[in-house]
Amino acid sequence: MDKNRIRKVVIAGGGTAGWVTACALTHQFRDLLDITLVESEEIGTVGVGESTIPTIRTFHRLLQIDEREFMKAVAGSFKLAISFENWKRPGERYFHPFGTTGVNTWSCDFHQFWLESRARGVQSELGDYCLETAAARLDRFALFDASEATQQWSMRWTKQATKLERSDVSYAYHFDAALYAVFMRNKCEGRGLKRIEGKIAQVRQDPDSGFVQSLVLEDGQVVEGDLFIDCTGFRGLLIEQTLKTGYEDWNNWLPCNRAVAMQVETSTPPVPYTRAIAHEAGWRWHIALQHRVGCGWVFSSDHMSDDEAAAKLRACYPDDNLVREPWIVPFRTGRRKQAWNKNVVALGLASSFIEPLESTSIHLTLSAVTRLVQMFPFEGISQAVADRYNKVSRDELEHIRNFIILHYHLNQRDEPMWKQCREMELPPELAQRIQVFRDTAYAWQGEDELFRLDSWTHCMLGQGVVPANHHPLTRGLSDADMRTLLEGVRRPIDRVVAQMPQHQEFLNRYCPADPSVWQMRRRSTVG
Known part of the structure; x- marks a missing residue:
């Protein structure tokens, strides 16, 4: 058994996926594993994963990351929701908030009472009953926190907040992806991680x-290992180019x-939500x-050219200075048929890509890293464990x-693309969810599902x-009731929202970024 034991882990590739993985493994297993990360400064990263969901806060707590230190280092802002604009039809908007809405009973969810109130002529929006939506609409943000930076606000409005029977605001982050990778790399230093600079020329396999x-x-240089983590992005150097795992489109x-x-500079204060237009x-x-501001134009190449997309994006920010020139990111939505194949585990873009709409890309990396830690094969690769890992990942x-x-x-x-989407055949489970809601307004969250x-x-x-x-009911x-x-x-x-500070004001007091950090980053990306 000793010869099969996993003691040397090699992470191929850096970026967010590579350094998040390194940080998690060194934090949990620094005395049990020899961990090496191989990356090349010459190989760029996609660099657009800048919006997250609240699960990242749990992951950071597990790694004992201080929020204020982190936010200052990555020039971060806070995120309460996603603003969906023009999705139903042009000119209409709604928020997908992170927080709970109203008060549910065991037999009947709050939105059912709201629908009944609408039937009785009450004029309101569902978001009126969600703290995160109400705050996002007014660009306000605060924490239930008694730290020095926020004590004045907390003492002033926590008494009101407790009436909501809430223990926290549900929020996530926006951050500079490149600075995040640097931050996570710094966390790994001193924990025994070995970083090797260089490009991978060949992958050797057992015959x-x-x-x-x-x-x-x-x-x-030859870098040997027992378990390899593929963080090489879309190309999937190990999982696909070497092991020919296959891809489900x-x-x-x-x-x-x-x-x-x-990326552009703007004088407009940052809003506490992601806009999806x-x-x-x-x-x-x-x-x-x-x-x-990080901005991007996501499109179907069947319905728009690269040049047209770039021109339309630039036209949205005519008066803002460029921080980084526009660049094309081709992608293919889908997943590897196995995220864990033999002794290779693919993470990040090497494993799957669903597209950035609901900001789940970084979450999926964090979730996969957590799963790997929980199922780590110290005594050797078990096919049963790999199969379980793959099933959970697929679901x-x-x-x-x-x-x-x-x-x-x-x-x-x-438009043609949208008509095509409206008429497409749906996955059966999704078709059922929509129809049940159309018929009865009943919605649900499965036990292991992300979206509430x-x-x-x-x-x-x-x-x-x-x-x-x-x-x-x-x-x-x-x-009256x-x-x-x-x-x-x-x-x-x-x-509560009326007493919350403006988002920009809260950032200035709680976690102002050091201009020298991002100015240095800008010099490395412009020109």
Whole structure:
């Protein structure tokens, strides 16, 4: 058994995936494993994974990362929601918030009572009953925190907040992806990680088993390992080019396959949400950091050219200075048929890509790293463990994929791409979810699913699904009781939000970025 034991781990590739993996493994297994990361400064990263979801906060706590230190280092801003603009039809907007909405009962969810109130003529939006949506609309943000930087605000409005029976604001981050990789790399230093600079020229395999034995670099250096983590991005140097694992393409459901990315300086204060703005052949993102805006034009090459996409993106920011010139990011939505094949585990873009719409790319890396830590094969590769890892990974990806498809399918736009999406055949599980909601307004979250009931509810209603019926129990409330219920949720939210500072003001006090950090980064990307 000793000869099969895993003691040497080699991470191929850096970027967010590589350094997050290195940070997690060195934090958990620094005394048990010999961990080496191989990367080349000459090989660029995609560099557009700048928006996250709240699960990253849990991951950071596990790694004992201080939030304020992290936010200063990555020029970060906070994120309460995603603003979906023009997705149902041009000119319409809704928020997909991270927080809970209203108060659910065991037999009937809050949105069912809201639908009943609408039937009685009450004029309100579902987002009125969600703290995160209400704060995002007004560009406000604060934490339930008694630190020196926020104590004044906390003491002033925590008393109101406790009436919401909430222990925290649900939020995530926007950050500079390149600075995040540097931050995670610095965390690894001193924990025994060995970093090797160099390009991989050859991958050597065992002639009998096909297991990867070593990486040969261009300078002739040989890096041997027992387990290899493929973080080489879309090319999948180990998982695909070497092991020929295969790829399952999802382009039939997700039509966009290219993006133009760009970075600009702007004087406009950063908003505490990601903007996802639909256009005739896809959508564009707007992610506001402390020092710049990351923006991109996601599109289908069947419906728009690279030049047209680049021109349209630049036209959205005519007066803003470029931090980084536009660059093309081709991608292919789908997944490797196995994320774990032989002694190679693919993470990040080497494993899968669903597209950036719901900001799940970094989450999927964090989730996969966590799964690997929990199932780590110290005593040797077990096919049963690899099979379980692959099944959980596949189920997670398919759930997220279906939620993304929902946004494309539920539209009322007139352009050819959008008509195609509206008429496409859906995965059966997604088709069932939509139909059940159309019939009864019933939504659910499976045990191991990422997106919550509130996520499905806000997005289906926001995309124009009008339930034919809602729960009959809601009709038992008198008009007075219905007002008491709705006002009991909304009034405390309105009071709390009114006392929250503007997002920019909170950033200035809580986690101002050091200009020298991002100015140095700018000099390395411009010109």
